[in-house]
Amino acid sequence: MLSTLRTSTATRIATRHLSSTAVDPVVVVGGVRLPFATTSSIYHDQMAVDLQRLAIHGLLTQTALDKNLVDYIVCGNVIQEVRTSNIAREAAIQAGLPHSIGAHTIAQACISANAAICTAAEKILTGHASVVIAGGCETFSDVPIRLKRPIRQKLITMPKAMKKGGPLGAVRHLLKGLKSNDLGLETPAIANYTTGEVMGVSSDRLSAKFGVSRREQDEFTVRSHTLAAQAHQDGFYQDEIIPYKGSTAENGIKGDSTLESVSKLKPAFVKPNGTHTAANSSFLTDGAAASLLMSESKAKELGFKPWAYLRDWSFKACDPFEELLLGPTYCSQQVLTRMGLNMEEDIGVFEIHEAFAGQILSNLTAMSSQKFADDNFNGKMVGKVDMDKMNTKGGSLAVGHPFGATGSLLLTTASRRLQQENQRFALIAACADGGLGHACILERYDN
Secondary structure: OHHHHHHHHHHHHHHHHHHHHHOOOEEEEEEEEOOOEEOOOOOOOOOHHHHHHHHHHHHHHHHOOOHHHOOEEEEEOOOOOHHHOOHHHHHHHHOOOOOOOEEEEEOEOEOHHHHHHHHHHHHHHOOOOOEEEEEEEEOOOOOOOEEOHHHHHHHHHHHHHHHHHHHHHHHHHHHOOOOHHHHOEEOOOOEOOOOOOEHHHHHHHHHHHOOOOHHHHHHHHHHHHHHHHHHHHOOOHHHOEOOEOOEOOOOOOOOOOOHHHHOOOOOOOOOOOOOOOOOOEOOEEEEEEEEEEEEHHHHHHHOOOOOEEEEEEEEEEOOOOOOOOOHHHHHHHHHHHHHOOOHHHHEEEEEEOOOEHHHHHHHHHHHOOHHHHHHHOOOOOOOOOOHHHEOEOEOHHHHOEOOOOHHHHHHHHHHHHHHHHOOOEEEEEEEEOOOEEEEEEEEEOOO
C-alpha cells in the first residue's frame, strides 16, 4: 500500500512537472559580445573576468533588463585563472548584479558557452529559473604559466624544510635531485591530454580521411573573411557588439584575403605535406559574450520580444584518436532525428563553428556521405548543408574563436538571422577537444 502511494505521488508530481514545462518553453531574448580580437592586442591588459564583466554589463544595458530579475548566471571558460576559477560569479559581482544571484562556470573546451546556454535552458525548463544570463569568455593574452612540476613540488614543501634547517636547509631541499630539464616553464597547450596530439594535427588527418584538399580549405577560408568583412560593412555585427574603447572593429578579419595570398602559406602542423596553415586555422583570440534566456511566459510578462525558441540540443562524444573534431555530425544527426526535421528541406539557417577549414569541410562531407551514414547511422544520412545558408556572416576563421565565448556568438547570430531572413529553423553545431560535439535547433519566434 505504501509503495503504491509513493508511486502514485511520484507520477502526479512528474505529470504536473511535465505539463508545466511543456507550455512554457525557453526563448532567446538577447545576446551581445565584445569585439573579438587577436591575442596580445587590444585586450593585452585585461583579465578574462574583465571581459566577461563587460559582456554581462553590455547585455543588461542593451536589453534594459532590471538586474534584480536575473535568477542565475552561468558562463564558459577554458583556460582558467586560479584566482577567478568561478569566473561567472566574479564577473557577475563586478558587473553590479545582486550578490544573492547564484552562478557557476563550465569548462567543456570549445563548446563551453554552448554548455552554459543549455544548462540555462534546463534550469528554465525545470522551473528553477525564469531569467538566466549565459555566455563565456577567454583570453590568451594572460594565460597561467607555471614552473615545471618538480619545482612546484619543491616549493610546496619548502616551508617544512625551512622550519627544520633554516634558509640554508631550504636551499638544499630545493636543489636536491633537480635535473636541468626541471627548470623550464609550462604553458597551456592546445593539445588533447589523452592523445597528446595538437588539434591541428587531428584536423589535418581528418581532412585527409575525408578527401578535403588544401585548395578547398583555402577557398573556404577566403569565403569566411570576405563574408565577415561584408557583415561588418553592412552593420550586421554592430547591432550585437558592445564597443570597446569606442570601437566595434575586429582585428582578425582580413577582408582583402585572396586565394593567391592564402595559398602561399606553409603547413603549420603536419610538415611538409599537411594541408592546415595559419590562415585556414582559427587564430588565438580574446573575447567575451553573453546571451539572455527566459521562459516564454516571463518574456511576455516583462514585455520582451524574443528572437527564437531553443527547441532541442545534443552533446555527444566520438573517438578522440580518429574523429576528434567530428562531433557536429553526430550531434546534428541526433537533434534532427528527435525533432523530425530534414536538413535540406527544413533548416534555413546554419551556424557551424569553424575551428579549421578542414574540420568544418570534413563534417560537411560526413553529413552528406551515404557510406558514413551506413557505417554509423543505420543508413540515415544527416543531409547536405546548403552553403548559401551557412555562416553567411563569416565564422571563427575570420571573426576569431575565444574558446569559452564562441557558443554564445553562434546563438546570437543564428537567432538574429532567423528574424532577418524569415526562416523557421536554425541548426547550430560545434566541435570541441576531447572528441566532443554539440548541436541545437532554434525556431524563429513570431512576435
